[in-house]
Amino acid sequence: MDSHLEEETLLGLHRFGLGPRSDLQYENSDPKELILGDLQRLQGPPAPALKDSGVASREAFANRQDRRAEQKRQRELRLSGLKQDGIPPIASTAMAGTPAALILQDEADWRYDLALAAPVGLQERLVWFWSNHFCVNSLKTPALAGAFEREAIRPFVAGRFGDMLSAVIKHPAMIAYLDNQRSAGPNSETGLSRNRGLNENLAREILELHTLGVEAGYTQADVTALAKIISGWTVIPVQETTPLAGEFSFDRRLHEPGSQTLLGMKFDQEGLDKGEAALQALARSPSTASHIARKFARHFVSDESAPALVDRLAANFRDRDGDLNELTKVLVSSPEAWLSRRDKIRRPGEWLMACCRGLGINPGTRFLLDSQKFLGEPLWQPPGPNGFSDDSTSWLEGIGQRLDVAVRLSQMAPVSIDADAAMNAILGPLARPETRQAVERAESRMQSLTILLMAAELHRR
Amino acid sequence: MPSNLTRRRFGLVAGSLFAWGSQPRLSRATTRDPRFLVVLLRGGVDGLGVVAPIGDPDWASLRGDRGLSLDGSHPAMRLDPMFAINSAMPHFARFFSDRQLLIAHALATPYRERSHFDAQDVLESGMPTAGVRDSGWLNRALTALAPGDQVATLSRELLTIGPVPPLIVRGAAPIISWAPTRLPAASDDTLMRVLGMYQHTDPVLARTVARRADLIQIAKTGVSPADQTAAAATGENSRLGQHFRNQFQEALTNAARFMSQPSGPRIGAITLDGWDTHADEGALSGRLSIMLDALDGAMAGFAKGMQNAWSDTVVAIVTEFGRTVRINGTHGTDHGLATVAFLLGGAVNGGRMMADWPGLRPADLHEGRELRSTLDLRSLMKGVLAEHLHIDPARIDQTVFPQSGEAPMIRGLVR
Numbered sequence: 001m002d003s004h005l006e007e008e009t010l011l012g013l014h015r016f017g018l019g020p021r022s023d024l025q026y027e028n029s030d031p032k033e034l035i036l037g038d039l040q041r042l043q044g045p046p047a048p049a050l051k052d053s054g055v056a057s058r059e060a061f062a063n064r065q066d067r068r069a070e071q072k073r074q075r076e077l078r079l080s081g082l083k084q085d086g087i088p089p090i091a092s093t094a095m096a097g098t099p100a101a102l103i104l105q106d107e108a109d110w111r112y113d114l115a116l117a118a119p120v121g122l123q124e125r126l127v128w129f130w131s132n133h134f135c136v137n138s139l140k141t142p143a144l145a146g147a148f149e150r151e152a153i154r155p156f157v158a159g160r161f162g163d164m165l166s167a168v169i170k171h172p173a174m175i176a177y178l179d180n181q182r183s184a185g186p187n188s189e190t191g192l193s194r195n196r197g198l199n200e201n202l203a204r205e206i207l208e209l210h211t212l213g214v215e216a217g218y219t220q221a222d223v224t225a226l227a228k229i230i231s232g233w234t235v236i237p238v239q240e241t242t243p244l245a246g247e248f249s250f251d252r253r254l255h256e257p258g259s260q261t262l263l264g265m266k267f268d269q270e271g272l273d274k275g276e277a278a279l280q281a282l283a284r285s286p287s288t289a290s291h292i293a294r295k296f297a298r299h300f301v302s303d304e305s306a307p308a309l310v311d312r313l314a315a316n317f318r319d320r321d322g323d324l325n326e327l328t329k330v331l332v333s334s335p336e337a338w339l340s341r342r343d344k345i346r347r348p349g350e351w352l353m354a355c356c357r358g359l360g361i362n363p364g365t366r367f368l369l370d371s372q373k374f375l376g377e378p379l380w381q382p383p384g385p386n387g388f389s390d391d392s393t394s395w396l397e398g399i400g401q402r403l404d405v406a407v408r409l410s411q412m413a414p415v416s417i418d419a420d421a422a423m424n425a426i427l428g429p430l431a432r433p434e435t436r437q438a439v440e441r442a443e444s445r446m447q448s449l450t451i452l453l454m455a456a457e458l459h460r461r
Numbered sequence: 462m463p464s465n466l467t468r469r470r471f472g473l474v475a476g477s478l479f480a481w482g483s484q485p486r487l488s489r490a491t492t493r494d495p496r497f498l499v500v501l502l503r504g505g506v507d508g509l510g511v512v513a514p515i516g517d518p519d520w521a522s523l524r525g526d527r528g529l530s531l532d533g534s535h536p537a538m539r540l541d542p543m544f545a546i547n548s549a550m551p552h553f554a555r556f557f558s559d560r561q562l563l564i565a566h567a568l569a570t571p572y573r574e575r576s577h578f579d580a581q582d583v584l585e586s587g588m589p590t591a592g593v594r595d596s597g598w599l600n601r602a603l604t605a606l607a608p609g610d611q612v613a614t615l616s617r618e619l620l621t622i623g624p625v626p627p628l629i630v631r632g633a634a635p636i637i638s639w640a641p642t643r644l645p646a647a648s649d650d651t652l653m654r655v656l657g658m659y660q661h662t663d664p665v666l667a668r669t670v671a672r673r674a675d676l677i678q679i680a681k682t683g684v685s686p687a688d689q690t691a692a693a694a695t696g697e698n699s700r701l702g703q704h705f706r707n708q709f710q711e712a713l714t715n716a717a718r719f720m721s722q723p724s725g726p727r728i729g730a731i732t733l734d735g736w737d738t739h740a741d742e743g744a745l746s747g748r749l750s751i752m753l754d755a756l757d758g759a760m761a762g763f764a765k766g767m768q769n770a771w772s773d774t775v776v777a778i779v780t781e782f783g784r785t786v787r788i789n790g791t792h793g794t795d796h797g798l799a800t801v802a803f804l805l806g807g808a809v810n811g812g813r814m815m816a817d818w819p820g821l822r823p824a825d826l827h828e829g830r831e832l833r834s835t836l837d838l839r840s841l842m843k844g845v846l847a848e849h850l851h852i853d854p855a856r857i858d859q860t861v862f863p864q865s866g867e868a869p870m871i872r873g874l875v876r
Contacts, residue, residue, distance in 0.1 A: 396669050400669060403651070403655060403670070404647055407651070411625045415594065415625075415628065434661035437658075438654055438655070438657065441654075442577070442654065443504040443577055443734060443736075444503045444504070444577060445581075446625060447650075447734070448578070450655075451651070451654055451658065454655045454658075455658070456658070456659055456663035459663075
């Protein structure tokens with residue numbers, strides 16, 4: 001493959017995928033086609049051990065240990081937050097062994113397996129992007145975080161935004177994470193009899209984070225209206241002895257009766273349909289299109305993306321009713337998305353995958369989870385509902401920490417790996433002469449791999 | 462070079478060159494329970510900065526005040542009329558006077574290029590050329606132990622410390638390894654190399670990484686330790702010293718812990734990194750002296766940890782190549798050829814230098830820049846394997862060090 005084509009191919013694999021796999025030859029004549037071809041690739045069915053979220057909830061509840069472990073974990077979180085420069089132990093978290101922990105481990109196993117095995121990894125990148133956009137936190141719902149990504153995000157990354165939105169907001173993990181399960185309309189049956197009220201958390205985040213974006217000009221009245229519209233969107237308490245315990249349900253007793261006006265639109269449908277209609281209206285808002293377009297471009301291309309690219313993405317989102325397959329195609333087909341200057345700092349999870357795929361190693365789920373945590377991006381534990389930051393400066397500080405992980409990874413690499421060959425496969429023409437030199441001048445094989453994994457060209461994409 | 466010693470090409474008569482000490486008694490200690498540890502110093506140790514030929518009239522002018530000497534602020538400790546050892550190694554000096562340390566100089570493997578990786582492969586594989594990586598000579602030695610011999614019965618596996626078994630212990634015979642459970646921090650050397658890489662490729666990352674290591678402080682005070690204020694230098698050096706002392710001590714203390722046990726492994730290898738001193742070598746008071754101090758202390762700790770088994774122990778301390786005889790433009794040395802090796806232990810017939818000194822005049826040097834080699838490392842190792850571990854010399858030449866006809870075995874290394 002000629003050098004320019006090779007450079008474009010590698011650029012594409014890093015920017016839109018998870019980096020090249022060491023054992024694959026990426027012979028192709030059109031890097032864009034190579035990347036987009038990943039959208040067509042069918043995913044295998046989930047590993048049989050993975051449990052539906054309802055099943056997971058019930059199983060986790062059944063084990064009373066979880067509650068005690070939860071307390072211990074909270075305590076440990078507070079303690080580990082005090083360490084400034086210590087290296088956290090490799091040992092697993094307090095929850096080890098409980099059903100919820102095992103479920104989470106299985107889910108993480110599967111997710112990493114997919115990421116390591118994917119030829120290109122565009123689908124995985126999309127799952128990770130949307131999972132961060134619609135994030136939940138496994139600390140609140142440990143048994144559900146993996147299932148949430150698998151059930152409400154993954155099936156829709158090449159589908160319709162409105163469908164993903166609906167699945168996400170109805171998922172027990174999201175309902176619990178943003179406290180909607182006990183939200184009661186002031187005039188609902190429960191609101192009146194038990195003097196309970198609205199919880200606006202989920203409604204606010206739907207408007208601010210998931211759809212319109214904070215600058216869209218919605219008002220407090222809109223937040224309240226939406227909260228009323230989705231009151232009753234709840235989860236059957238997991239303690240109840242019904243086969244559907246832990247699953248989503250629409251509870252009329254919590255629902256605020258009557259029509260609501262949201263963003264100047266009237267919603268007066270019956271029951272669940274009211275909320276569904278509202279969500280679809282939000283999905284169709286031009287503000288949502290702009291918001292999503294900006295985030296999409298920002299995540300994949302650059303913190304300050306070319307206005308032409310953002311406009312094109314927004315227009316496509318509007319015109320094609322949030323068809324994410326189309327949106328992705330527009331992104332990958334845009335010349336602005338292929339700029340050779342690579343500014344984005346790869347997030348820790350992405351960097352780990354690029355390293356492992358590039359070296360052809362699987363260090364195991366435990367190591368990957370611990371490393372992500374060590375590097376500031378614990379899996380499914382974002383700092384807030386706005387997810388992990390997507391701007392490069394946030395991840396800059398942690399680069400130094402990556403050195404310790406790079407040392408460990410290079411220790412795990414089989415002795416047959418040649419750093420030069422690995423560098424050619426992973427970076428090829430993207431590697432600058434000074435990087436090549438530093439790798440070649442290393443004092444030992446292991447050090448040469450460490451230096452390769454720490455190459456600036458690998459931290460950026 | 463003293464006039465009563467003539468230089469001879471090694472290989473004519475093994476043994477007769479080394480006339481310093483008395484003739485050793487060859488003994489086969491059938492009640493002995495031998496231990497053998499190989500310590501691999503990775504990076505290419507500057508042999509001339511560890512043990513200097515102070516008796517060579519051409520030595521003083523070669524390195525000026527950066528070279529070891531018997532005078533000055535860090536006087537080297539005299540070993541014999543010709544050689545002196547770095548002042549950072551008082552324990553080694555004591556081992557030498559206690560006759561438990563034998564120092565070989567102007568020694569090299571058969572490798573003649575300058576790549577670390579290939580040189581390490583040759584050092585560890587025991588092969589005459591690079592590129593053969595399926596097994597190490599120590600592993601092959603284990604399988605070559607005379608069956609039924611006490612040594613064979615007790616030495617079931619090869620010990621290695623650290624998460625990655627080095628090539629020298631790999632092969633058909635099993636390995637038993639121990640590694641610290643916590644995540645090891647990257648070495649200062651690796652950090653510096655990464656920083657250097659970023660300074661040319663990504664200044665933003667360079668600033669970030671430098672902050673982590675407080676290296677901005679060092680950058681402000683200048684590259685050369687001589688330019689730093691004493692306080693800053695002490696601070697940085699003491700941090701470096703702490704780092705190496707901890708690292709070396711951990712490896713060797715644990716090696717002793719296992720090897721001294723009645724049911725523990727008898728033969729093993731460990732690696733100690735960081736010896737590639739291209740810049741600011743600091744043989745007198747900088748980096749190299751700090752590392753030698755750490756090695757010195759760690760080996761003393763090892764000897765202590767072996768307890769009664771020390772009298773049955775041989776440690777071979779080796780490196781893949783030496784360095785240039787002259788200091789380079791950044792106060793360091795570059796890759797070279799011949800260097801030192803140590804045999805240390807209660808079982809060693811020590812208290813002597815083993816060196817057919819090639820001289821330091823320009824014509825004496827290898828390619829005009831490095832110490833010439835007059836001794837093949839394999840000759841030394843063969844002697845240990847045959848007389849300490851009772852491996853049949855014919856088997857050694859056949860399977861442990863194949864194609865080593867140019868490196869005849871040296872006898873009398875062991876008590």
